[in-house]
Amino acid sequence: MSVSPEVFLAMGREVLAKQPFSVLLGTELVALSPGKVDLQLALKPEHLQQNGFAHGGVVSYLADNALTFAGGTAMQVPVVTSEFKINYVRPAVGERLIARASADAVSKTQAVCRCEVFAVKDGAEKLCALAQGTIVRLSE
Template identity: 70%
Template sequence: MGASGDLLAHGRAILAEQPFSVLLGAELTALTPQRAELQLPLRQPLRQQHGFAHGGVVSYLADNALTYAGGAAMAAPVVTSEYKINYVRPALGERLIARAECVSRGRQQAVVRCDVFAVQDGEEKLCAVAQGTIARMGEAG
C-alpha cells in the first residue's frame, strides 16, 4: 500500500472513532494531501418532512470533509475553526457525496472549500457549497 493508501486507512480509522459519524453511516472514500471525499447513504431517518436530506446532515458532511482535507493538507490533528454553507437545492436521492479541497494552507490553519452532491439514479446534483477555516490543534491546556 502506498502513501495515499496509508493516509486513507488512517482517515478511515479516525472516522471509525467518531460516534456521530458511525451513527450516520458516513464513509471516507478518498483522501489525499489536498482532497477528501466522504459519502453518506441517505436513509429515511436522515430526511426531513419533505423527503430530502435534513440540512444538519448536509452540513455535517460538509464540515467533516472540510476538516479531513485541511488536516491532510497540514499533516496534523485539526478542528474546524469556522465554516459557511450555502444550500443551493434540496438534497434528494439515495446518497450524498462531499468533495473538499484545500485552497490555502499555512502552519496553523488551512482554508478549504467543499461541494456536496445528492446522487439520484446515478446522477449527481450540487446541493450545497461550503468553505471553512481548519485550525491545527494546540496543546491541551
C-alpha cells in the same frame, strides 16, 4: 514520512471510525489524499426532513467533516473547524450524498478549504450545497 495512497486512506478511515457521530450516520471515507477528500453517506429515512429532503444538518455535518479532513491532511497535524459557511443551492434528494473538499490555502496554523456536496439520484450527481471553512491546528 511518505506513505502509499492505500495506507493514507486506511489511516483516514481509522480517524473516521473514532468519530461516534460519523459511525452513527454511516459516513464512508471513499478517497483521501493530502488536502483532498471524498466523504459519502447513503441516505436513510432517519436522515430526511419532513419533505423527504436530506436534513440540512446532515448536509452541513458532511460538509464540515469533509472540510476538516481536507485541512487536517493538508496541514498534517490534529485540527478542528474554526468556522465555516454553507450555501444550500437545491434540496438534497437521492440515495446518497457526496462531499468533496479541498484545502486551497494552507499555512502552519490554518487551512482555508472548499467543499461541494452532491446528492446522487439514479446515478446522477446534482450539486446541493457549497461550503467554505477555516480549519485550525488543535491547540495542545
